[in-house]
Amino acid sequence: MVKAHICTNNLNLWFGDNHVLYDVSMCVFENRITAMIGPSGCGKSSLLRCFNRMNDLIPSARIQGSILLDEEDIYHPKARVTDIRTRVGMVFQKPNPFPKSIFNNVAFGLKIQGKHSKSEIMDRVEKSLKDAWLWDEVKDRLHSSAMSLSGGQQQRLCIARALANGPRVLLLDEPTSALDPQSTAKIEELCLDLKSKVSILIVTHNIAQAGRISDYTAFMYLGELVEFGESSQVFTVPKDSRTEDYLTGVFG
């Protein structure tokens, strides 16, 4: 029996008057990859950004319902938002390493927490880079600028940077849509490798990608979670006709 790691319960989200998410209830399961698909503007990113409270940055955002991370309500008034964000890592669509050295990118989260020794940071940086399959490519130039890496390498650096915090859940918002096919394949394999360490929720426009790597699939449409279940089932015998239409490309 797989354990639910982070779950939303009747989640509603508004940006001002714009009702963006309607009663979404879904879970990300431990050591599984969950893919989120759906047409543009249906609320995938918005939902993803509820899981690490990034929507807090948008003043007009208003949220209703709850999200439980390991049974703990992350929107509880006493919850520490910075703490939640170290436990729920995020990787963005466009690789966005800081204009700092490779080392300092990965060490950033640890240095912010300010409770790690130099050697501890060094070890964690090395481990994270290894976990993100980047170590061999950068071990001789840890102190050169992260901007000198290729797009695919930059994205794996961003994954390493998120992993350094030791998160339990990793959120990926279309992580490969700005990359070439080779880098994309590498990140897909990396995700499959990483799921033994973290639970993964990945937004993708690439249905084939969702099919290749995910254990569970969520299909969103116009702010509603239309279908959520094991990928094998969602892709072969979807319950909802809208899911079938989307998968067969009736609408994009």
Added chain:
Amino acid sequence: MSKRELRNLAGKSLVGILCAITAGMLIVFLYGIFSRGIGVLSWEFISQPPRSGMTEGGIFPAIVGTFWLTLLSIAIALPMGILCAIYLYSYGRPLWFVKLVKLAINTLVGIPSIIYGLFGMAVFVNMLSLDVSLISGALTLAILALPLIINAAEEALQGVPKDFTEASIALGAPISKTILRVVLPTAMPNILTGTIISIGRVAGETAPIMFTAATFYSRRLPSSLSHEVMALPYHIFALMTEGSKGSLQAPIAYGSAVVLLLMVLGVSSIAIIIRYRFRRNKQW
């Protein structure tokens, strides 16, 4: 040729002519200053104090005075300007207050510099009894530079891509650390180039220091903040308006102008170099 092509051509040539006129005026201007001032330039001119009632010798004390006035005023205005810009940049400030501060800043930019001079005299020289001194002049110039630096710094902070702030916050950094460790370092080269440009402005101002810091003649170099100082722009002004030997003073005024121009151009080229190197390194 069609009507549209003709219009295009006319537009293009008009713009070209206007650009040529602008460039031409710059050349005439530089030629006017340099041709009259270059003759008096010598090692003695930039390393000796004036002699024989300003008609001989050099302008060394004025160079030193301008150097200190500029350096001190920027040293005061830069930290204040950066702090103020960070305040304006941060989220969650009451909007009306931010708007008010911005209005005040933009009003200050437009105020004629002689008003700064009067203000400096009233507040620093008289009220705070700092007298006519290096520190009074530097404070007055700092107030003049402050709105320029705030604007440059705020623009530089706003120019840092949101991708970086989001990445930092998603890693668990609070807003304050995000600003200090990501936004500020990323914006720093642009803040510095903006500051260097305001150095050019500060170094050349006469009116703010006329009543607050400058003296026409002093053989000694300033060795304390409470000393009066000679300064290049004021020196030029005084040479052209005071004294009895106008025809002997004028070449020295033009020579001083050349030195001032070269100093400002030198500082600006540092800004250009910083910006160039930074552009080459950044890839976002």
